[in-house]
Amino acid sequence: MIVRPVCVYCGLAEGIENEHVFPLSWYPDTTPSNLQRLTVPACKACNMRFKLVEEQFAAAIMMGLDSKRPEAAGLYERFSRRWKPSSGRDSKDRQHRLLKFQSIMRNTVWTDPHPGETTLLVRTPIGLVVRAAPVSPLDHEVLKLVVEKLVRGLHYAETGLVLGRLRLEASIVTHQFIVQGGKDLQDFFAQPARLPVDKRLGPGLWYRRHHDLDSSMWLFRFWGQLPIVARVDHLGPTNAKGVPLPGA
Numbered sequence: 191m192i193v194r195p196v197c198v199y200c201g202l203a204e205g206i207e208n209e210h211v212f213p214l215s216w217y218p219d220t221t222p223s224n225l226q227r228l229t230v231p232a233c234k235a236c237n238m239r240f241k242l243v244e245e246q247f248a249a250a251i252m253m254g255l256d257s258k259r260p261e262a263a264g265l266y267e268r269f270s271r272r273w274k275p276s277s278g279r280d281s282k283d284r285q286h287r288l289l290k291f292q293s294i295m296r297n298t299v300w301t302d303p304h305p306g307e308t309t310l311l312v313r314t315p316i317g318l319v320v321r322a323a324p325v326s327p328l329d330h331e332v333l334k335l336v337v338e339k340l341v342r343g344l345h346y347a348e349t350g351l352v353l354g355r356l357r358l359e360a361s362i363v364t365h366q367f368i369v370q371g372g373k374d375l376q377d378f379f380a381q382p383a384r385l386p387v388d389k390r391l392g393p394g395l396w397y398r399r400h401h402d403l404d405s406s407m408w409l410f411r412f413w414g415q416l417p418i419v420a421r422v423d424h425l426g427p428t429n430a431k432g433v434p435l436p437g438a
Contacts, residue, residue, distance in 0.1 A: 218265055247332055261413045341406075343354070355425040358423075
């Protein structure tokens with residue numbers, strides 16, 4: 191009798207599929223060809239659920255990504271095929287991609303660019319041509335689900351244990367975010383900054399984490415330009431080292 195591992199994400203169903211912790215499409219072209227991508231056991235339902243939120247996350251982030259950086263090489267070109275009619279297989283597929291592009295553009299706003307961001311020229315309602323950077327709204331729940339997937343997958347990859355119940359809060363880090371948080375938040379960032387970076391992921395994807403007895407904090411930086419912080423409270427039973435027990 192074959193005993194299959196449990197799904198890392200729900201902790202209930204059999205992990206019959208090998209799910210990439212970081213989607214393959216997130217790895218830039220500068221990733222070494224011999225790099226082993228991290229995979230974990232997952233059930234089909236969780237695999238599909240997280241695939242949808244990863245696509246929503248990417249659709250919001252990629253529009254404003256600076257693809258000139260080595261850590262992001264090829265990403266925009268790869269993602270943009272999903273909404274470019276010219277990449278369609280047939281007329282029906284081209285129409286589907288066109289509708290997707292129109293939907294993205296309806297939700298896209300143009301804002302003053304920051305140094306290093308991709309910039310375009312747009313015409314204002316009064317006829318002025320100005321530099322602007324595209325911004326697509328990112329739903330906070332989508333961000334939380336994507337980060338939860340990463341936390342559960344990376345924890346399993348490091349320890350071989352399935353995380354139990356948890357409470358998670360995540361945020362994209364900006365200078366304003368840190369300043370408004372005061373000294374406590376600045377100290378929060380200073381602590382994991384001294385921790386080593388996991389180098390198994392190649393360029394463009396890195397993370398740090400720090401564990402306390404019943405909580406952990408994670409810092410992610412994607413493609414050299416998207417920092418994300420997450421605090422995780424572990425609600426299930428833990429072992430003597432504070433690690434949640436499998437299935438908790």
